[in-house]
Amino acid sequence: MRDLLSNFYKAAILLFGAILIAFSGRAQQVPFELLWRTGTVYLTSGDSVSGQVSLVLPTDIVSVKQPDGTVSAFATVNVTDFVVREEQNSGNFRPAIGPLEIERYYKTYMWDHNKDYSNFLSPAFFVVVQPGVYTLLMRETKAPMPVQVNRYANANSMGYRTEKILQYFYLAKPNNEIIPLRNPRKDLQTLFPKLKNDLVTFAKTNKLDFDEPLELARIIEYCNRSI
Numbered sequence: 001m002r003d004l005l006s007n008f009y010k011a012a013i014l015l016f017g018a019i020l021i022a023f024s025g026r027a028q029q030v031p032f033e034l035l036w037r038t039g040t041v042y043l044t045s046g047d048s049v050s051g052q053v054s055l056v057l058p059t060d061i062v063s064v065k066q067p068d069g070t071v072s073a074f075a076t077v078n079v080t081d082f083v084v085r086e087e088q089n090s091g092n093f094r095p096a097i098g099p100l101e102i103e104r105y106y107k108t109y110m111w112d113h114n115k116d117y118s119n120f121l122s123p124a125f126f127v128v129v130q131p132g133v134y135t136l137l138m139r140e141t142k143a144p145m146p147v148q149v150n151r152y153a154n155a156n157s158m159g160y161r162t163e164k165i166l167q168y169f170y171l172a173k174p175n176n177e178i179i180p181l182r183n184p185r186k187d188l189q190t191l192f193p194k195l196k197n198d199l200v201t202f203a204k205t206n207k208l209d210f211d212e213p214l215e216l217a218r219i220i221e222y223c224n225r226s227i
Helices: 002-027 184-191 193-205 213-226
Strands: 032-043 048-057 061-065 071-074 079-087 103-111 122-130 135-144 163-172 178-181
Touching: 032 061, 048 079, 048 135, 103 178, 122 163, 122 213, 135 213, 163 184, 163 213, 178 184, 184 193, 184 213, 193 213
Parallel strands: none
Antiparallel strands: 032 048, 032 079, 048 061, 061 071, 079 103, 103 122, 122 135, 135 163, 163 178
16 A cells, blocks of 8 residues: 555656646747738638737737627637738847748648657648748747846846747648758758758858848758759
């Protein structure tokens, strides 16, 4: 009986620890909302809803406020894709991304949520930056920045914390498998070994940055033309 109780308490402690770890991991992701003046959400049912569109990340809940004031919210399982125009956000500490601020196209893909050794996939929204045989995708995360402290302040002065929207790139293969581009230059050279040197030469010749969405899109377009 004592052994049974001992095993029970050990299991309970391990479970509690796992819950704490999972919670602390989620706590690093700062929820935030993106808003557009207009857009259309296409549903798995075949219907569509148009109006003012908002997207909450990282929970991936998209909402549409229609002209009559009706608000409808949808999860990824209910949405195939959506297009949005005229972003209304300000103060998001995000670098300018040109045309993507005017119009964006989101598509739902099955994804392992960056858990490389997991076979469990669930739907998530991705920005389609460059379509093609290999499609460049993007997701955004709002992350807390380190506390900034004025060097002239006294030791008791409090610093201030800022938040910044970070962009993460992915590549959808022809079978819709999602590949993270954690180091876009290195990862693309691995994915396209025959273009290993050519794609770098193309980027240098055209002064393209592997970490900029629209410039990386041109590199992916080049890869699609060359494979």
